[in-house]
Amino acid sequence: MSSHHISSHFTLFGVAGALLVLTFLTVAVTWINIPEPYNVIVAIAIAIVKAALVAMFFMNLYWDSKFNSIVFLLAILFFVIFVSITLLDTLFRDAGLPIY
Numbered sequence: 001m002s003s004h005h006i007s008s009h010f011t012l013f014g015v016a017g018a019l020l021v022l023t024f025l026t027v028a029v030t031w032i033n034i035p036e037p038y039n040v041i042v043a044i045a046i047a048i049v050k051a052a053l054v055a056m057f058f059m060n061l062y063w064d065s066k067f068n069s070i071v072f073l074l075a076i077l078f079f080v081i082f083v084s085i086t087l088l089d090t091l092f093r094d095a096g097l098p099i100y
Helices: 009-031 036-058 066-090
Strands: none
């Protein structure tokens, strides 16, 4: 078992400031005229960076044992796999009942 780590105020406020800047950057992406599929890709990439910051510093995975980080990443991997399989199923569905 690993020892407990107490984060400093400087680290926590720094991460909170980075999250605030990345949030403003996400909003700025909607105002910038980026072509259609790329604006969503950029917004999702920023969201992934924000989620990584939250997981590393607010959930203390940065200082915790690497086993917990691997378990966390495997949980995310299985979530992505399950959502992908569900979305693949939607490709082979019928159009549904016609509306008269």
